[in-house]
Amino acid sequence: MPIFKKPPFRGNADKKRDMPEGLWHKCPGCGEVIHELELKKSLRVCPHCNYHFTLSAPASKPPRTPPNPAPIPINNALPSGSPDSN
Numbered sequence: 001m002p003i004f005k006k007p008p009f010r011g012n013a014d015k016k017r018d019m020p021e022g023l024w025h026k027c028p029g030c031g032e033v034i035h036e037l038e039l040k041k042s043l044r045v046c047p048h049c050n051y052h053f054t055l056s057a058p059a060s061k062p063p064r065t066p067p068n069p070a071p072i073p074i075n076n077a078l079p080s081g082s083p084d085s086n
C-alpha cells in the first residue's frame with residue numbers, strides 16, 4: 001500500500017479553461033477558426049469559404065405569436081344530451 005497517492009495527470013486541461021466561451025467559432029465548411037467580431041462584420045458568413053453560420057433570434061424582439069387569450073368559460077346552464085332524445 002503506497003503512502004503517497006499519485007495525482008492524476010491532467011496535461012493542459014487547465015490552460016484550455018482560461019479561454020472564454022463563444023469568442024471563437026470553427027467553420028464547419030473549411031475548418032478555419034474565426035473570431036466572433038470578424039463573423040459579425042461579415043454578417044455571419046465565413047470569409048474563407050462563404051459558409052453561412054446560423055443566426056440566433058435577438059432576445060429584444062417580442063415573440064411573433066400573440067399571447068394566449070383568456071379561457072372561455074363553459075356555460076353549465078346549457079342542457080346536455082342529444083336534441084333528438086325528447
Ligand SMILES: [Zn+2]
Pocket residue numbers: 027028029030031032046047048049050051
Ligand atoms: Zn469556412
